[in-house]
Amino acid sequence: MQRPIWKPILVATLVSGTLDILLAMILTVALGREIPNMLRTVASGPFPAAAQWGAAGALLGFLVHFALMAIMATALMLIVRRRPQLLDKPILAGIAYGLVTYFAMNWLVVPLRFGTPLPPKTLSIATQLFAHIVLVGIPMALIARRYLRRNAA
Numbered sequence: 180m181q182r183p184i185w186k187p188i189l190v191a192t193l194v195s196g197t198l199d200i201l202l203a204m205i206l207t208v209a210l211g212r213e214i215p216n217m218l219r220t221v222a223s224g225p226f227p228a229a230a231q232w233g234a235a236g237a238l239l240g241f242l243v244h245f246a247l248m249a250i251m252a253t254a255l256m257l258i259v260r261r262r263p264q265l266l267d268k269p270i271l272a273g274i275a276y277g278l279v280t281y282f283a284m285n286w287l288v289v290p291l292r293f294g295t296p297l298p299p300k301t302l303s304i305a306t307q308l309f310a311h312i313v314l315v316g317i318p319m320a321l322i323a324r325r326y327l328r329r330n331a332a
Contacts, residue, residue, distance in 0.1 A: 181260065182326060184253075184256040184260060184326075186326055187322050188249065188253050188256050190322050190326070191256070191319040191322040192249040195251070195314060198314040199248065200241070203310075204217070206306070214237075215236075215237035217240070218236070218239075218240030218241055218244075219237050220240065221241075221243050222236050222237070222243050223240075224289075224293075256327065259320075259323045259327055260327065263328065266320075266323060266324040269323065270320070273320030273321065274316060276319065276320060277316025278308075279316075281308055284311070285307055
């Protein structure tokens with residue numbers, strides 16, 4: 180009997196989403212920018228007018244960020260459900276998935292939406308890889324292992 184995937188999706192979304200948004204906020208402040216503006220930029224991906232929506236646009240950006248994390252978490256949980264052997268080495272699986280999410284976001288999603296160069300030049304590649312591998316991929320894979328491995332209690 181397969182374990183339900185809603186709980187690891189929720190936990191992975193909350194953990195990785197929180198780690199990633201905290202890094203984004205720290206970098207935003209370090210660069211002398213304002214967090215609400217950064218969040219409105221996130222919201223403007225799917226909702227272009229959100230860049231002008233003030234606090235509502237910032238809140239929407241926060242929600243969009245977590246929606247993207249939920250999509251990433253769902254994709255990983257579906258992958259490991261089909262390939263449970265990936266859970267035998269969750270760190271390697273997390274590194275691989277972090278690389279996949281890095282390329283998907285920075286070489287596909289963001290350039291297609293915002294017309295930026297490949298990859299976008301907003302942050303260093305090292306910073307982006309760190310976020311996608313260490314803050315997203317590895318935690319999500321460890322959470323998947325915790326909740327979905329075959330011999331879990």
